[in-house]
Amino acid sequence: MAMKIGNENFSDRVGKGINNSFMRGAVSGAQDSIGARRLNAVEELGNWEEWRSHGEEIRQHVLENLDYYLEQLSDNIAKRGGHVFFAATPEEANDYIRGVIKKKDAKKVVKSKSMVTEEINLNASLEEIGCEVIETDLGEYILQVDDHDPPSHLVAPALHKNREQVREVFTEKLGYKKSSDPTELAQHAREMLRQDYLTADVGITGCNFAVAETGSFALVTNEGNADLVTSLPQTQITVMGMERLVPTFEELEVLVSMLTRSAVGQKLPSYVTVLTGPREELDVDGPEEFHLVVIDNGRSRILGTEFQSVLQCIRCAACLNACPVYRHVGGHSYGSIYSGPIGAVLSPLLGGYDEYKELPYASTLCGACSEVCPVKIPLHDLLHKHRQVIVEKEGKAPVSEKLLMKAFGLGAASPKLYKWGSKLAPSAMNPFTSDDKISKGPGPLKAWTDIRDFPAPSKERFRDWYKNRDKGGNQS
């Protein structure tokens, strides 16, 4: 799939998301558990703000000197015998990768999770030439087996599916006969995929960070799938967004630490693998041939603009896990593989305002996203800037602004909208309420709730209460 997912319009997608109660439960559950783990992982450091400032200064320095570091990276990869291809567009990248696949006469590709390959629609491009492409990350594998269901979360792509749905998919497509216990499901995927690793001709990966000074790059997983993808096939192709690099190993470790703490609250995940070039001459495992494909696809247009800081992103998804709107509407509502606050900033920049002009309005501008961002991207400011650009360009805001603002109870212009808005407000604020007080508000509310509790939106709307009162309802 490309960056865009689905053909429904924004309000239909949102409507679907809001009505999907399992998905909403899963999203809020994930936000709560990952959010709490993230908080523990950053608080135990004691000086998380200092870490964030360091993360920010590293990422800003790299962006300011991006041409130099990419030159250094590619020189060092070539020195180690690897090949580097710079692709301005998805077409250029796909053509090059297809060329490598054809030259190798490859029939089977195993892949570890990579957002940038989703962005350029690589799988479809390879399937077109008769190549079988197998996703190996468990979540991605589930989605792929289910006829390419789109991902809904950057880190937990199959979050919107429950175990019963996964069992049904496996039963129907893979002849699976066991229970919906995640352990048994994962065991089945393990057995299927083990054979694929051993028989694949090419391994394709994304890139969490490249290291310019040594021509290395790092892959971060808990499953270990990236390690098998990069050690068993004879040819390896790694695809990276052009901004995903650091000067040296010293900055690499800082950003890897921040990525995993922010993403899932882990000090480090089970596997961080740093690879440099193809295997050494006498090595038995590891690829004989290594290709790095560096993708622009609209990123360079963001450089030098007021949106440059969005390229600091390290794809941890902490902003998704903190966002009250994401909690409410789920990942698919964004219509882009990049969802949540980062998706609402990035998707219009990469995919254009025509496609994504509603996304900057899928935000309360509460600032919770900016506050959790490990590299200090001012996400809610950028969302606000998007709105300014859109209004200047179009002369008015897209209609969804009104709807969404009302949906969060931020206005009462029309009775109908007010009704909808106040209906949604209690569930939108749900993450942060205990009893009837908001004890841990998002963003700017936090400063307030740190010292006092903010009254939560009433579970019972006043007009409902008033109506019920006459019928002898709750009179409290």
Add this chain to the structure above:
Amino acid sequence: MTGTIKNRDAFLNNIAQNLGRNRLSDPVKRPQWKFNPQAKVLSEATEDELVEVLKAHCEKINTTVVTTTKAGLTVALNEAVTNYGGGPVVTWKDERFSKWGLTDLFKNEWPNQGLDYHEWDHSAGDKNIQFAEQANVGITISEYTLAESATVVLLSNKDRGRTVSFLPKTYIALVPKSSIVPRMTQAAQKMRELHLDGKNVPACINFISGPSNSADIELQLVVGVHGPFKATYIIIEDL
């Protein structure tokens, strides 16, 4: 053999242009960073305190820890392998194993017990992979061990196969106590020093923290998704 680089100039010129300047021709000096929080983590911990930090974190990542001495290593390792159900066992070919007195266990004791043992030797080619894929236990040695995250660091070479730590059902890492450092910061510095000394960094560096796992189905933790189901670290106190 040197690799190829394609389409670079147009691509980088475009970046420079968007940044509003010409291409950078002189090497960029990495700035003196204003912040350095990573250096402070566990910086005052003693060696023994680091061991305690490591052990405590192992509990959180489903990893068993055994502490022994060089003299007790053979017994401890044999016991750990037995606990995992015995062979087949695959190890790196590494002279440290014999220095630490494990040759007899590997080459005599285990074969005599009928335990299938294989040493990863590059001259055996793909047979190494075939054995590792069927193996019950993989055993490797940690070069640096990160206390904070309970991570072993492995450096690949021709006789230290990458997949020894991934293909077998269970995994055992030998951890010399002297390899324990506070966190990833120190290991990264070592790798950088290697490069600055004019040497190549290894083609594959693995930072491994416990067994393979996933939470992709309803965020429930599942252990052993693609790699090992179980992991044990054996800390050797006098090494």
